[in-house]
Amino acid sequence: MLLLLLATPESQAQQGFPALTITTEPDGSQSYSVTLQILVLMTALSFIPAALMMMTSFTRIIVVFAILRQAIGLQQTPSNQMLIGLALFLTFFIMSPIFNEVNEVAIQPYINETMGPEEAIETGMAPMRRFMLAQTRENDLALFIRLADQEGQFDTPEDVPINILIPAFVTSELKTAFQIGFLLFIPFLIIDLVVASVLMAMGMMMLSPIIISLPFKIMLFVLVDGWSMIMGSVASSFA
Numbered sequence: 278m279l280l281l282l283l284a285t286p287e288s289q290a291q292q293g294f295p296a297l298t299i300t301t302e303p304d305g306s307q308s309y310s311v312t313l314q315i316l317v318l319m320t321a322l323s324f325i326p327a328a329l330m331m332m333t334s335f336t337r338i339i340v341v342f343a344i345l346r347q348a349i350g351l352q353q354t355p356s357n358q359m360l361i362g363l364a365l366f367l368t369f370f371i372m373s374p375i376f377n378e379v380n381e382v383a384i385q386p387y388i389n390e391t392m393g394p395e396e397a398i399e400t401g402m403a404p405m406r407r408f409m410l411a412q413t414r415e416n417d418l419a420l421f422i423r424l425a426d427q428e429g430q431f432d433t434p435e436d437v438p439i440n441i442l443i444p445a446f447v448t449s450e451l452k453t454a455f456q457i458g459f460l461l462f463i464p465f466l467i468i469d470l471v472v473a474s475v476l477m478a479m480g481m482m483m484l485s486p487i488i489i490s491l492p493f494k495i496m497l498f499v500l501v502d503g504w505s506m507i508m509g510s511v512a513s514s515f516a
Contacts, residue, residue, distance in 0.1 A: 344458030409446040
């Protein structure tokens with residue numbers, strides 16, 4: 278057994294691992310073996326959750342839903358799992374035209390071996406860049422360009438690199454989500470103020486206004502078909 282174990286590394290070293298090869302083309306470009314491409318692809322899959330949150334409409338949607346739950350006064354209903362699932366499906370609905378374009382111009386050509394991996398990544402990022410640029414404020418973009426000390430180096434916003442565009446996009450999304458959340462808070466805040474004033478006028482200062490106002494806030498939200506209104510407003514904000 279010991280001799281077999283000692284002989285195994287030597288035999289493996291003689292056989293080598295030919296699948297991991299990098300070939301230099303006559304024009305100077307490099308092509309990678311399929312095994313190495315799969316290794317890089319599996320490593321890139323670990324960044325999909327971060328890309329989904331930071332490069333799509335998910336950030337705005339989940340923040341709006343969290344503020345809405347807080348405004349109504351419900352702490353655990355709907356649960357975090359339900360809000361995340363709802364935000365994911367709404368994100369796929371909003372981003373479906375962009376995902377379809379990425380699939381047509383980048384993923385399918387790469388699968389059919391008509392496009393290299395580097396070209397596929399660059400081509401697939403173009404629709405995502407257009408989406409993020411359309412939702413990014415100019416002052417947020419200028420802020421991160423200034424922080425990167427690259428002022429005056431870009432003629433158009435399309436020339437901004439992705440490492441500057443993504444944080445600018447996320448900052449704009451958070452600002453927009455809080456603006457929508459502020460508008461959502463106003464009607465529920467008015468109900469809380471009215472209930473608190475009535476209870477104080479009746480001398481019932483020991484009774485928490487939240488207990489009385491919560492049913493009225495839920496009833497108001499149901500009567501105005503709140504979920505449809507919120508989802509429609511958030512989806513149309515990306516038009």
